[in-house]
Amino acid sequence: MTAASAQPPRGLAWLIGALVAASQFGNYYVYDSIGPVADLLQQQRGFSDSQVGLLNAIYSLPNVVLILVGGVLVDRFGAARMTLWTSLVCLAGALLTAFSPDFFGMAAGRLLFGIGAETFSIATLAAIADYFGGSSLALAMGLALGIGRLGSASADMSPTWFAGTYARGWQPPLVLAAGVAATSLGAAAVYWWLDRGPRRAGLLPTGNSAEKFVWRDLLHFGRAYWYLLVLCVLWYSVILAFRSTFSIKYFQHVHGLDLATAGEMNSYVFLAAVFATPAFGWLCDRLQRYAPFLAFGTLLLPVALAVLALTHWSLWISTALIGISYSLVPAVMWPLASRLVAPSRFGTAIGLMWVIQNAGISGANLVAGWLNDRAVASAANPAGYDGMMVFFGTASTLGLVCALVLWATAGRRHHELKASA
């Protein structure tokens, strides 16, 4: 999406940015609402780890195909309408998850939520691109991503903040998540309503301007893009399958934390990212160095997993390492992607990365759940989690190799990256 030469008023742009960020908060809260109830789902409903893993894997499954379609729909119907429609789909998914009588209904709810949520994320990026065409774009995107992380942190903190809700069982926390999805829909509706003014005034494109998707275009991406794609798949698969699905339970069963403390520990990763993601983005933009920061951020993930699995060091150390990685890698990855491909193919490039990323996240959730079930991992058998940690450690180390190859072949300077693409 390209903004028209005359820009919408600055105040309106920041108001829209705030509404989009508020909507993103709800989206990330619902995504991360399964981790805190994982143990309750096992105790009260007899779910296996594979079933718990599937509740998050099924979010990603439809997007293995749909995210490319979603990008085209955002271009065709505009960011505001797609943000509104997809947040409605997300709310329907959250309600179905919370009120379903059996596992299959819950899984259908998560599937519906996933169908809405990823296209919603593309629409929010397009919304910010519409209103912040100039120098504040990276900052605005970093801030929206940061507020999204606050949603994830809040989901993890919810066992502490809403202890009474969790004391009543697995369902009330998921009803609360559906309530948060409703506020997300409200923010999207206000954004859609405000957006009509500047669009009617010709200050923003009116949609229906989708560039045709051509498979041949993919062949024109340079080698550096493909290294970044593989890195994106490996890094997100590990960080999301571990942090959003299994880490709270892992902290409970292997490191002896209670649910509230485990949730709090997990939430610090997201809380750090609220502030650090925009700050790292700003820093990388100023220094015009991307690949070394990416390699450093990627390195911290296998190191943190090794500290967790092989030592009895304070959990603060691994939490800090994962927190820096989780802030630094996304802050660098998306601006770097924009430098590796032509601007007119940026949407296609991100769509393709997210197609394969979603397949990876889905697969990692299923594999980790299966490994835990196979080894009968539990509080009584903490060693049962070893297979999962070896799997995550190997995948994140391969991600580091990709980051180093990217740095060595193409990543020294902004203009070198452009030349390599």
Ligand SMILES: NCCCC[C@H](N)C(=O)NCC(=O)O
């Ligand atoms: N909402 C959690 C899944 C986000 C996946 C999405 N495709 C993505 O990569 N978003 C950027 C991010 O860093 O969250």
